[in-house]
Amino acid sequence: MIIDLRSDTVTKPSKAMLQAMFNAKVGDDVFREDPTTNKLEEKVAKMFGKERALFFPSGTMANQTAIKLHTAPGDQIICDKYAHIYNYESGGASFNSGVSCKLIDGERGMFTANQVAEAINPDAYYYSKTTLVEIENTTNKGGGACWDLNEVLKIKKVCDANNLRFHLDGARLWNALVAKNETTEQYGKLFDTISICFSKGLGCPVGSILVGNSEIMKEAIRIRKIFGGNMRQVGYLAAAALYALENNIDRLHEDHQRAKEIGEVLTKLPMIKTVEPIETNIVIFELNAVEDASLFIQKLKEKGIHIIGMGGGKLRMVTHLDYTSKMHEKLMNYFKDS
Structure with missing residues (x-):
């Protein structure tokens, strides 16, 4: 054993998940004609109270797309020193988007609204422009720690007051929702974009999704294409995600x-x-x-x-x-x- x-x-699809994949109705998703993928995107967008969602082959690509959506080259992201986007995405933030990270010395991957406010660069031309705050829930290097939703709300207020975008790396968000008895709608109201993974706690073989409002997401599919993430009959993978949402949370x-x-x-x-x-x-x-x-x-x-x-x-x-x-x-x- x-x-x-x-x-x-490391999980493998169950027999029931494989059967759902086998039975999936598929089409060419580049033409937006894959019915199962469309169904998944519509379902997840509705779950979070967002207007649009887009399926990705990986959480890293979903996060990198979000960074690209929210920033311009030379900008700066505020995140924790343990953040996945800083430690485990191969320097993608700088490589793909030309941005730097202002690292907060948080507690188990989590920080406070006051720390965010202190980390925002002054509005002077010789500073990089702070445009995005990113958090991770649960925190990987923080040992699966869950954020206090009240503190997240306070950070959101700091973002709004300073015209900053707010992104959630929700690779293990499902775990946080179950542990804290919280809802997708609560998180959807707080963040401009959220990436959610299906291949960790939910046991799917591949796949993540990015949600946001139409104005933010209209460029997401183009950026996914630039990153090489457009797929064809991807409904087989979307079917696994749909099964997981119904059975594995x-x-x-x-x-x-x-x-x-x-x-x-x-x-x-x-x-x-x-x-x-x-x-x-x-x-x-x-x-x-x-x-x-x-x-x-x-x-x-x-x-x-x-x-x-x-x-x-x-x-x-x-x-x-x-x-x-x-x-x-x-x-x-x-x-x-x-």
Whole structure:
């Protein structure tokens, strides 16, 4: 039995999802004639109270498109030092849009409205122009932490007062919504654009989507084309996303519960220095200084358990829908016997 906890992206489509994909009605999406893709885009736009949505092959491309929509070369984005758009998108913000990032030293990937206000550049020609604020929910490097919606509302007010656009990297937004008992409509009211992933917690093989109002989104399809993201009979992938929206959201609480149980057993191990607070499906922990992280990972691998290192001595596990109760029992017993 292989237990793969490196990421929630390692899942494979279930038989039911594959059947939904097989049954999908498709057309040429470049001509906007794929009925399943159109249905998905209309459904998600309505869920968030937005006018338009556009399907993308990846969350990175959706985020990079949003940055391009909101900025001009030379502008500056405000984001956290842990932000995915800064750390894990291959420098795409500077490469694709010619913008820089003003990094906020937040707490577990989250910051305050006051920090945003302080980070806005003065209105003088020798400063780069601040045009966009970006947040990530849940925070990846922050250990799956969920934003306080009240603080997000305060940040929105700062954006409005300073004519700044507001983008949400919602790669794991579904997890946050379930954990905090919040709604898509609440988030749709706060952000100019939101990218949402289907291939993480919802178990789809590929796909993300970007939502926004018509005025903002009218250029999105052109930018997606520039980035090489236009697709043809993509309804097969859209069908997987539609299936996931109907069947795989409510069960996310199971992933969260198992992650918390893993965290509890880790805190009892003498070789573990710290376990970061667990709200959703990500477990980040740190070994004592005398422990070898590479050796720890290798020992787990020899037992069929796969995790990853995050640098700086931190290790990560991510629960997901392919992580079964039997796998969970095996993992828990391994740690209890360690």
